[in-house]
Amino acid sequence: MATVRRVSTSSAGTFPKRVKIVEVGPRDGLQNEKNIVPTATKIKLIDMLSEAGLPVVEATSFVSPKWVPQMADHAEVLKGIQKFPGINYPVLTPNFKGYQAAVAAGAKEVAIFGAASELFTRKNINCSIDESLQRFDEILKAAQAASIPVRGYVSCVLGCPYEGKISPAKVAEVAKKLYSMGCYEISLGDTIGVGTPGIMRDMLSAVMHEVPVAALAVHCHDTYGQALANTLMALQMGVSVVDSSVAGLGGCPYAQGASGNLATEDLVYMLTGLGVHTGVNLQKLLEAGAFICQALNRKTSSKVAQATCKL
Amino acid sequence: MATVRRVLPRRLVSTSSAGTFPKRVKIVEVGPRDGLQNEKNIVPTATKIKLIDMLSEAGLPVVEATSFVSPKWVPQMADHAEVLKGIQKFPGINYPVLTPNFKGYQAAVAAGAKEVAIFGAASELFTRKNINCSIDESLQRFDEILKAAQAASIPVRGYVSCVLGCPYEGKISPAKVAEVAKKLYSMGCYEISLGDTIGVGTPGIMRDMLSAVMHEVPVAALAVHCHDTYGQALANTLMALQMGVSVVDSSVAGLGGCPYAQGASGNLATEDLVYMLTGLGVHTGVNLQKLLEAGAFICQALNRKTSSKVAQATCKL
Numbered sequence: 001m002a003t004v005r006r007v008s009t010s011s012a013g014t015f016p017k018r019v020k021i022v023e024v025g026p027r028d029g030l031q032n033e034k035n036i037v038p039t040a041t042k043i044k045l046i047d048m049l050s051e052a053g054l055p056v057v058e059a060t061s062f063v064s065p066k067w068v069p070q071m072a073d074h075a076e077v078l079k080g081i082q083k084f085p086g087i088n089y090p091v092l093t094p095n096f097k098g099y100q101a102a103v104a105a106g107a108k109e110v111a112i113f114g115a116a117s118e119l120f121t122r123k124n125i126n127c128s129i130d131e132s133l134q135r136f137d138e139i140l141k142a143a144q145a146a147s148i149p150v151r152g153y154v155s156c157v158l159g160c161p162y163e164g165k166i167s168p169a170k171v172a173e174v175a176k177k178l179y180s181m182g183c184y185e186i187s188l189g190d191t192i193g194v195g196t197p198g199i200m201r202d203m204l205s206a207v208m209h210e211v212p213v214a215a216l217a218v219h220c221h222d223t224y225g226q227a228l229a230n231t232l233m234a235l236q237m238g239v240s241v242v243d244s245s246v247a248g249l250g251g252c253p254y255a256q257g258a259s260g261n262l263a264t265e266d267l268v269y270m271l272t273g274l275g276v277h278t279g280v281n282l283q284k285l286l287e288a289g290a291f292i293c294q295a296l297n298r299k300t301s302s303k304v305a306q307a308t309c310k311l
Numbered sequence: 312m313a314t315v316r317r318v319l320p321r322r323l324v325s326t327s328s329a330g331t332f333p334k335r336v337k338i339v340e341v342g343p344r345d346g347l348q349n350e351k352n353i354v355p356t357a358t359k360i361k362l363i364d365m366l367s368e369a370g371l372p373v374v375e376a377t378s379f380v381s382p383k384w385v386p387q388m389a390d391h392a393e394v395l396k397g398i399q400k401f402p403g404i405n406y407p408v409l410t411p412n413f414k415g416y417q418a419a420v421a422a423g424a425k426e427v428a429i430f431g432a433a434s435e436l437f438t439r440k441n442i443n444c445s446i447d448e449s450l451q452r453f454d455e456i457l458k459a460a461q462a463a464s465i466p467v468r469g470y471v472s473c474v475l476g477c478p479y480e481g482k483i484s485p486a487k488v489a490e491v492a493k494k495l496y497s498m499g500c501y502e503i504s505l506g507d508t509i510g511v512g513t514p515g516i517m518r519d520m521l522s523a524v525m526h527e528v529p530v531a532a533l534a535v536h537c538h539d540t541y542g543q544a545l546a547n548t549l550m551a552l553q554m555g556v557s558v559v560d561s562s563v564a565g566l567g568g569c570p571y572a573q574g575a576s577g578n579l580a581t582e583d584l585v586y587m588l589t590g591l592g593v594h595t596g597v598n599l600q601k602l603l604e605a606g607a608f609i610c611q612a613l614n615r616k617t618s619s620k621v622a623q624a625t626c627k628l
C-alpha cells in the first residue's frame with residue numbers, strides 16, 4: 001500500500017478575496033448573436049444587469065453599423081440606460097471617430113483592441129499589430145486629456161484561428177504596449193476558446209513579467225468547454241478581474257455551432273463557492289439571463305440557469 | 312487618466328504551485344452506465360453494445376459497461392447480462408459493472424464480469440431515503456460481495472456519492488467523506504471514486520474534501536466523478552488533478568442528467584476532459600476523433616444533442 005500522502009493545500013488553494021466581474025453580454029455577447037435585439041431590450045438588459053450588482057457592464061460598441069449591425073444603436077443605448085452610481089459602463093471604440101461619438105453620447109470609459117496574432121490582425125483590419133496600436137494613439141491621447149480611462153483588450157492570447165499556437169512572449173509584448181500606452185487594465189482574451197489551463201498559466205507567467213497582475217483580466221470563451229477551468233487557473237495565478245457574459249451569450253465566428261463566452265451565472269456560482277466576494281446577486285442575474293434568452297428566442301448556455309433544482 | 316495608476320511591484324511568478332499535474336490520467340468512461348441510466352429514452356441492447364465497442368476503439372482504458380440492478384428500479388439496465396456478454400473485450404481494457412447487491416454480483420460473475428463496483432454515500436439522509444438504512448448498514452450489505460470477490464480475485468471499485476453536497480443534507484463534512492472512503496478502502500475496494508452526485512461542488516470544496524480523504528486513503532487509489540449540473544465539473548476536476556488525483560470518471564457526450572434537478576446536465580463530458588488533459592500534456596491513451604464518433608453515435612440513437620462543448624464546436628483547428 002502506497003504511503004498516505006501528506007497534503008499541503010496551500011499551493012492549489014489561494015484565491016483573490018474579491019473578484020471584479022466585467023459583464024460583456026450586452027456587447028461581446030449580443031454582437032455575436034444572430035438575432036437583432038431592439039434598443040429597448042438592450043437597455044432593459046443592461047438595467048437588469050446593473051440591478052444584479054455587476055460592477056462593470058460593457059454597454060455597447062461604437063463601431064460602424066456596416067460591420068456590426070447589432071450595435072447600430074450604440075448612442076441610443078448609452079444614453080438610455082440607467083447609470084447606477086458605482087457601476088462603470090465602458091464602450092468599445094474601434095477608431096477615433098467611434099471614440100468621438102462615444103464621448104458625445106456620454107461615455108465615461110472606453111475600450112480598444114489589439115491582437116497577439118499578426119495574421120489575425122492582417123486578416124481582420126489589414127495592417128500589422130504595431131500599426132493597429134498606432135491607430136489608437138489618437139484615442140489614448142484624447143482620453144487622457146479628458147480623464148477617460150481606457151481598457152485594452154488583447155485577442156487570441158491562447159491560440160489563433162490562423163496562426164494556431166501563440167507565443168506567450170508575443171502576448172506579453174502586446175499587453176505591455178497597451179499598458180504603457182495608457183490602458184489602465186488589459187483584458188486577455190482566449191477569443192476562440194482553444195486554451196487549456198497550462199497554456200493559460202504559461203501565457204500569464206509571461207505577461208505578469210511586464211504588467212502588474214492587478215491590471216490584468218481574463219476573458220475566456222467556452223468553445224471547447226474550457227472557460228471556467230482556464231479562469232480558475234488565472235485566479236490561482238492572482239488575476240482578480242474576469243470577463244463573462246450573462247447566459248453565456250455569444251458565439252464564435254470561427255466555429256459554427258460553438259458556444260460563446262463564459263457564462264456569468266456559472267462564474268458567480270464558482271466564485272461564491274470559493275468564498276470570493278463579487279457583489280453580484282445571483283437571483284437577479286438569473287432573471288436578466290432569462291429575460292435576454294427569451295428576447296433572443298434561444299436557450300441559455302449557463303448550466304446554473306439550466307438546473308432548476310433549488311438547493 | 313482619472314487616477315494616477317499605482318505602479319505595483321512586479322510579482323515574481325512561480326508557476327510550480329498552480330502547475331503540477333499527473334503525467335498520466337486514467338479515464339473511467341461511465342457513459343454506458345451512469346450516463347445511459349439517467350437518460351429518458353431506452354436504448355436497444357445492440358446500440359449499447361455498439362457504443363461500448365466504439366468507446367473501446369477510442370482507447371478508453373476503463374468502460375463501465377452496465378449495472379446488475381433490478382429492472383424494476385432501472386429499466387434502462389435490464390439487459391445487463393446480454394450487454395456484458397455481447398461486447399468485445401479488448402485486451403488491456405477493463406469493463407467493470409455495478410453490483411448493488413449480492414444477487415446482482417452473482418449474476419454479474421455468471422455473465423463473465425471480471426470487475427465490479429459497489430456504492431456508498433457520504434450522507435445518512437440520502438442513504439436513508441434511497442435504500443432505507445444507515446450508511447453503516449449499507450456498507451455491511453456489501454461485505455458478502457467483497458468476501459466473494461476477494462476469493463474470486465475480482466477487483467472491487469467503491470463509489471462514494473454526495474461528496475461535495477447532498478440534495479437532502481446540503482453541506483457534507485469532509486470528515487464524513489473520509490470516513491466512508493476509508494471504510495470502503497479497508498473493506499477491500501482497490502479504488503474509491505468520489506462523486507459530486509448533484510454537481511453542487513466548487514473547487515475549494517473539492518480541495519477540502521480531498522485533503523480530508525487523502526489522510527485516510529492513498530491518492531493513487533482515488534478517483535473523482537464530477538457532475539456538470541452547475542457547470543463546475545471541469546474546474547473541480549482540475550483542482551483534483553492539482554491535488555494529485557490521477558483517475559477521472561466522465562461520460563461520453565456528457566450523457567446523463569440529475570434525478571434531483573429537472574433539465575440539469577449530466578456527467579463531465581469525456582471529450583471536454585480529454586481536450587483539457589491533452590492540452591495539459593497529460594497522457595490519456597484516448598483517440599479524440601474516435602471518441603467524438605462514439606458520442607455522435609449515441610446522441611443520434613438517443614435523439615438528443617451532445618452536452619460536450621468540444622463536440623458542439625465544428626471549427627476544425
